[in-house]
Amino acid sequence: MLKYEEIAKELEKNISQNELEQGSKLPVLETLMGQYQASKSTVIKAISLLEKKGLVYQVRGSGIFVRKQKRKGYIRFTNQGFSGELRDDKITAKVIELDIRKPTQEAAESLNIDLDEDVYYVKRVRYINGQTLCLEESYYNKSIVTYLNNEIATNSIFDYISEALGHKIGFSDMYLHVNSLTKVEAEYLGLQEGEPKLFVETIFHLNNAQPFDFSRVTYNYQQSQFFFQSTGYSM
Amino acid sequence: MLKYEEIAKELEKNISQNELEQGSKLPVLETLMGQYQASKSTVIKAISLLEKKGLVYQVRGSGIFVRKQKRKGYIRFTNQGFSGELRDDKITAKVIELDIRKPTQEAAESLNIDLDEDVYYVKRVRYINGQTLCLEESYYNKSIVTYLNNEIATNSIFDYISEALGHKIGFSDMYLHVNSLTKVEAEYLGLQEGEPKLFVETIFHLNNAQPFDFSRVTYNYQQSQFFFQSTGYSM
Numbered sequence: 001m002l003k004y005e006e007i008a009k010e011l012e013k014n015i016s017q018n019e020l021e022q023g024s025k026l027p028v029l030e031t032l033m034g035q036y037q038a039s040k041s042t043v044i045k046a047i048s049l050l051e052k053k054g055l056v057y058q059v060r061g062s063g064i065f066v067r068k069q070k071r072k073g074y075i076r077f078t079n080q081g082f083s084g085e086l087r088d089d090k091i092t093a094k095v096i097e098l099d100i101r102k103p104t105q106e107a108a109e110s111l112n113i114d115l116d117e118d119v120y121y122v123k124r125v126r127y128i129n130g131q132t133l134c135l136e137e138s139y140y141n142k143s144i145v146t147y148l149n150n151e152i153a154t155n156s157i158f159d160y161i162s163e164a165l166g167h168k169i170g171f172s173d174m175y176l177h178v179n180s181l182t183k184v185e186a187e188y189l190g191l192q193e194g195e196p197k198l199f200v201e202t203i204f205h206l207n208n209a210q211p212f213d214f215s216r217v218t219y220n221y222q223q224s225q226f227f228f229q230s231t232g233y234s235m
Numbered sequence: 236m237l238k239y240e241e242i243a244k245e246l247e248k249n250i251s252q253n254e255l256e257q258g259s260k261l262p263v264l265e266t267l268m269g270q271y272q273a274s275k276s277t278v279i280k281a282i283s284l285l286e287k288k289g290l291v292y293q294v295r296g297s298g299i300f301v302r303k304q305k306r307k308g309y310i311r312f313t314n315q316g317f318s319g320e321l322r323d324d325k326i327t328a329k330v331i332e333l334d335i336r337k338p339t340q341e342a343a344e345s346l347n348i349d350l351d352e353d354v355y356y357v358k359r360v361r362y363i364n365g366q367t368l369c370l371e372e373s374y375y376n377k378s379i380v381t382y383l384n385n386e387i388a389t390n391s392i393f394d395y396i397s398e399a400l401g402h403k404i405g406f407s408d409m410y411l412h413v414n415s416l417t418k419v420e421a422e423y424l425g426l427q428e429g430e431p432k433l434f435v436e437t438i439f440h441l442n443n444a445q446p447f448d449f450s451r452v453t454y455n456y457q458q459s460q461f462f463f464q465s466t467g468y469s470m
Contacts, residue, residue: 002295023444041276048283057406059443067406074410171292171302174463175309178413178433178456196431198413208294209258221413228409228463
């Protein structure tokens with residue numbers, strides 16, 4: 001882990017351990033530089049990392065402040081997958097299909113691979129505290145996600161990718177649609193055909209910017225309250 | 236505008252004018268430092284500003300690269316309001332209600348004000364290229380948004396707030412729900428009762444972190460394809 005990541009981790013620990021409220025002021029740059037024996041640019045990188053994570057915000061000329069989520073019980077939209085964000089909730093999954101196949105046109109384009117390259121295709125229903133959360137179809141670039149099996153797919157595939165395969169997950173592009181459930185989707189989710197659904201297609205990239213996962217997820221609207229932080233910028 | 240903002244603006248102009256594709260490499264820090272006669276930390280701040288805006292991504296040890304949206308016709312979730320993101324589309328609005336009143340409990344909490352303080356309440360239907368986009372209810376802290384009228388509310392209130400009132404818009408917290416349209420909502424949007432809806436509550440902050448707008452927006456699902464970029468981080 002690089003210096004600025006360590007500093008960010010330290011600050012994050014500090015915020016949670018001291019249960020700092022939204023608006024709590026962090027030490028000024030100079031203090032942090034001294035405290036962590038780090039250069040100005042290193043501390044700035046640590047702070048913008050925390051800013052990206054929505055844990056702090058910076059007020060020009062005034063300082064760095066703690067940022068907190070106002071409401072509870074919302075799933076945070078994130079590029080780290082669900083489980084990472086739902087440690088308090090029990091996330092399980094039932095694998096419906098898992099095989100190696102050729103990508104669809106859309107999957108190939110999203111993953112920047114050719115139609116004749118292999119992908120791991122995983123179709124599963126995910127549950128939150130025993131209730132259906134979503135129906136997920138994922139296409140993993142097999143040259144990156146070199147191995148998957150049912151047991152792995154029953155748990156967090158992202159944990160496996162980062163911990164077992166050692167990949168670092170980077171940014172993601174999400175495309176949201178709202179529509180009505182088809183008969184088949186409704187059956188998987190235990191809902192009625194025609195009930196509303198949130199449909200999210202996501203292209204997940206490694207932190208070297210290579211797309212590794214294209215997922216198409218249909219959410220159970222009854223379970224889905226999403227929280228989404230947008231970082232401020234002024235231009 | 237501060238130095239790092241100018242640099243970011245220059246780089247942004249450069250990216251769009253030269254129509255740089257996703258993956259195009261930007262000059263290394265040192266080059267940018269020389270090019271703009273700026274310190275390392277200033278250039279880093281400019282880059283993370285562009286990163287926040289989803290225009291570039293950084294690959295450790297490899298450089299800074301252009302980030303592009305793969306799909307067209309999606310509305311970008313942003314903290315700058317719609318119009319800022321939809322310059323190519325014609326966004327209009329019909330004001331249904333506009334008055335000064337006391338906030339609801341929820342609005343007061345979201346805006347961190349007392350129940351006896353004044354807010355501007357605006358209810359309007361917004362149109363994209365002549366079709367209903369959403370039904371919006373907004374509560375503006377009157378001590379920040381000191382004046383509003385129908386003409387302003389018919390156009391972009393955010394443009395007015397930043398340009399006429401000179402406020403800088405900061406981060407926002409969004410809470411998404413998916414549900415079915417009520418009869419009243421359906422009438423405003425020209426849809427049928429029971430059709431799906433995306434319902435988004437947002438707390439908008441100034442860049443001094445003061446909440447100034449609490450909005451409750453019901454989207455026409457037929458018009459609503461949302462794009463949402465999540466910035467990568469690795470911890």
